[in-house]
Amino acid sequence: MPICVILVGRLSDIDNGATRHKVMTNRDYLSHPALFNGQRPRIINLSRSYAYQSRGYYASLLAEARGHRVIPSVETMIDLSERRLYENAIPELEDALNKALGQHPEHAPTTIRVYFGYAPAHHLERFARLLFDWFRAPALEVSVKPGEWAKIQKIGFANLAKLDEEEKAHFNHALERYTQREWRAAKQKTPARYSFATLCDPHEAMPPSTVSSLKHWARIASRLGVDVEPIGRKDLPRLANYDALFIRETTSISNHTYRFARRAQQEGMPVIDDPVSMIRCTNKVYLNELMQGNGVPVPPTVMIASAEDLTRAADLLGFPMVIKIPDSSFSRGVKKVGSCGELKALATEWLADSDLLIAQKYMPTKFDWRVGVLDGKPLFACQYLMAKHHWQIVKHDTGGKPLEGGFRSVALDDAPPLVIETGLRAARCIGNGLYGVDLKETEDGVVVIEVNDNPNLEHGIEDAAEKDEVWLNLTRWFIDRLERAK
Numbered sequence: 001m002p003i004c005v006i007l008v009g010r011l012s013d014i015d016n017g018a019t020r021h022k023v024m025t026n027r028d029y030l031s032h033p034a035l036f037n038g039q040r041p042r043i044i045n046l047s048r049s050y051a052y053q054s055r056g057y058y059a060s061l062l063a064e065a066r067g068h069r070v071i072p073s074v075e076t077m078i079d080l081s082e083r084r085l086y087e088n089a090i091p092e093l094e095d096a097l098n099k100a101l102g103q104h105p106e107h108a109p110t111t112i113r114v115y116f117g118y119a120p121a122h123h124l125e126r127f128a129r130l131l132f133d134w135f136r137a138p139a140l141e142v143s144v145k146p147g148e149w150a151k152i153q154k155i156g157f158a159n160l161a162k163l164d165e166e167e168k169a170h171f172n173h174a175l176e177r178y179t180q181r182e183w184r185a186a187k188q189k190t191p192a193r194y195s196f197a198t199l200c201d202p203h204e205a206m207p208p209s210t211v212s213s214l215k216h217w218a219r220i221a222s223r224l225g226v227d228v229e230p231i232g233r234k235d236l237p238r239l240a241n242y243d244a245l246f247i248r249e250t251t252s253i254s255n256h257t258y259r260f261a262r263r264a265q266q267e268g269m270p271v272i273d274d275p276v277s278m279i280r281c282t283n284k285v286y287l288n289e290l291m292q293g294n295g296v297p298v299p300p301t302v303m304i305a306s307a308e309d310l311t312r313a314a315d316l317l318g319f320p321m322v323i324k325i326p327d328s329s330f331s332r333g334v335k336k337v338g339s340c341g342e343l344k345a346l347a348t349e350w351l352a353d354s355d356l357l358i359a360q361k362y363m364p365t366k367f368d369w370r371v372g373v374l375d376g377k378p379l380f381a382c383q384y385l386m387a388k389h390h391w392q393i394v395k396h397d398t399g400g401k402p403l404e405g406g407f408r409s410v411a412l413d414d415a416p417p418l419v420i421e422t423g424l425r426a427a428r429c430i431g432n433g434l435y436g437v438d439l440k441e442t443e444d445g446v447v448v449i450e451v452n453d454n455p456n457l458e459h460g461i462e463d464a465a466e467k468d469e470v471w472l473n474l475t476r477w478f479i480d481r482l483e484r485a486k
Contacts, residue, residue, distance in 0.1 A: 002069075003041040004179045005029070007059050009048040013161070018172045021179060026059040030305065030356075033066060033289055042179070043070035044138055050077040050157060052254060053326065053354045058285060065280075065289040072137040072157075074279050075262075078253055080135060080156055085259055088266055089134045090152050093142075096127045098150050108150035112142040113158050113167065115174035131155075139171060195243030196221065196228045196478065197235075199260050208454045209248040216459040220471035224479065239263055244478040245271040251278050251454045252327070270481040272434045273453040280430050281453035284358045285326045294429045297422065297447045299440075304357040310343055313359040319343075324358040325350055336362060363447065367408070369439040371415075371423030372455055372462060372470070375432045375477055378424060380462045380470055381415040383408040384438075409464035422446045434474070 004021040007029055008014050014023055026047050029035070043063045047056025050072065057077060063070035079085045098105050100123050112124065116139075117132030119125045131140060139158035145151045163171060202211050209217075211230075218228035229242070233256045239245065245264040251257040251273055258278055264271035273281075280286055291298045302313040304323075313321065323346055325333035337343045343359075350357055366386060372379035385405035412420065423437035426448045436455020440447050456462060463470040 003036070003039060005036075005041050005043050007043060007045045007047060007056075009055070013046065013048065015168065015172070018168075019175060019179075026055045027305070029059055030055065030062060030303075033062070033292075036066070036068065041068050043068045044175070044179070045070055045072060046138060046160060048161065050080075052078070052081070053356070055355050058356055061279070061283060061286045062289050065286045066293055072135070075275055076135050076137055078258065078279070079262065080137070083154065085262065086135070086155055088263065089155075093127070093131060093134065093155075094150070094152050096130045097124075097144070097152065100124050100127045101150055105148060105150040106146050108144050108146040110144055110146065112144060113170075114140045114142070115158075115171045116178035118170075118174040118177065120170065138175070195241065196226050196246065197231045197239065197242035197244070198228055198246045198248055199232070199235075199257065200230050200248040201232065204249060207249060209457050213457065213459040214248060217471045217474070220468055221475045224472070224475050226475055226479070233260075236260060236263060239269075240267050242269070243482055244269050246474075246478075247271070247273050247454060248457075249454075251282065253278055253282060268485075270478050272477075274431065274433055277431050277433050277435070277453040281435070281451050283326045284324050284450060285356050287451055288358060290429050291426060291448055294425070296426050296429065297445060298360075299363055299447050299449070300361040302359045304347055304351070304359055305355060306351075307344075307347075309359075310340070310347055314340055314343065317359060317361045320362045322360045322362050323347065323350070324360065325354055326356060326358065363440050363442055365440045365442065367405075368449065369415075369419050369423070369441060369446075370455065370462075371420055371427075371437045371439065372457070373424055373427035373435045373437060374473055376424065376428050378412050378420050379434070379473060380466050381410045381412055381420065382462055382465075383410060407461055409461060411465040414465075416441065416446075418446050422448060426451050434477075 006014060006019055006021050006023045007026045008023060009026060011023065011025060045056060045059050047059055050056045057074065060070050060072060060077065061074050064073070101108050113120060114128040114131050117129050119128035131142065135155065137157060139160055141156055141158040142152055143154040145153050160171065198214055200209070200211065200214060201207065214228070214230065221228050236256070236259060239260065245260060247257055247260060249257050258275060261271055261273060261275045261278060265275055280290065285303065288298055288301050300317055302309060302316055304310065304313060320336050320338045321343070323335050323337055323343070335346060337346055347357060367383040370382045370384055384407055387405045419439055419441060422439060426437045427435040430451055434455065436452040438449040438452065440449055
């Protein structure tokens with residue numbers, strides 16, 4: 001049986017003798033990426049906080065990058081962060097709860113805690129298993145309002161530090177029962193209907209696709225018998241009226257784009273970008289470990305979690321170096337520092353909002369390659385030139401509209417084979433959706449800078465070399481999945 005590792009904020013967070021498994025702090029786990037090389041441990045993350053960009057969050061995020069099986073997953077953490085992200089689960093859960101309560105829903109407990117899918121009472125076992133199927137987490141707490149129909153007010157993570165001795169005993173017993181059985185992934189729903197919706201915002205300053213480009217796609221898609229309709233952020237309630245979803249706003253797991261992706265997935269709809277790709281691509285810490293773990297070349301990198309890491313970064317990378325906020329996009333939250341003083345000042349500022357930063361070796365080039373990948377196959381190749389008098393392709397600190405460099409679209413057959421192959425290897429680590437892999441071609445070889453889950457797709461730019469095949473392949477990706485489900 002694979003090794004089981006319990007992650008805690010502090011070693012004192014779990015009672016001595018409460019488990020026979022290895023216990024370590026999330027900080028130690030984050031700091032030693034090679035600790036379980038060659039193994040696939042089961043990780044049970046009991047961190048004190050699962051808040052976005054906390055150490056608990058990163059522990060699960062990087063566990064996935066390292067190929068470790070972990071609960072709770074980052075998806076579960078995000079789902080339980082807001083009621084509107086899990087409200088589609090409430091009708092089914094309320095029905096199961098009221099069936100379990102029988103004739104007396106008015107006597108429902110106001111708080112129900114479920115540990116690893118095990119209920120505090122025998123009659124609530126089916127409800128507990130269903131709750132755990134929806135949200136794979138060690139300890140869940142459900143707030144209930146009793147009445148003629150018991151209503152679920154809130155679902156969240158139980159605070160293990162506030163459990164009394166009896167509850168701790170229940171938790172420890174459930175922990176041991178759970179770790180003795182085989183882990184299984186949650187069931188995936190399959191698509192059952194047809195349609196295309198495109199989530200877009202005509203007022204976004206730097207969208208991945210402009211409205212005119214989406215209209216071009218609609219014309220191409222119509223050749224294959226597909227209607228494309230734009231939808232906005234207020235259209236989530238009617239998303240199920242469509243067959244598939246293509247997100248063309250800048251994605252973030254903290255805004256409505258992630259909610260649309262999750263709802264589409266829950267409805268069984270093919271979706272680009274899917275939630276897992278969003279989680280993986282929007283965080284550079286995860287991407288760096290995932291690429292390194294799969295042998296994909298990346299720039300020399302140091303993870304910064306505290307002031308003591310700054311000296312190591314300076315020694316290993318030298319100056320200038322590049323500092324990145326984990327979930328930055330479009331060259332924002334990415335800065336070059338030229339001295340120890342600049343490094344310390346910037347890291348101090350950014351670490352106030354994020355527990356981890358990325359420092360990478362500065363590798364100047366005249367352009368970055370972008371390889372578009374769809375379903376593991378090359379879709380387009382493009383060179384993005386650096387903005388004038390700047391080291392990035394987009395310059396934001398202009399006092400006005402961001403300044404972008406030019407572009408050169410290159411036929412796939414004419415692009416360097418190593419660039420294409422490296423881009424494919426990087427994208428396949430993420431999934432089988434649509435990705436834009438940014439690479440630098442240097443004297444030391446080709447390295448991956450990042451993988452974008454919603455790459456730019458503009459008519460006349462990314463499709464300039466491959467023409468309509470770009471849009472036809474995109475349309476076929478959705479159709480193939482819908483027909484496969486039949």
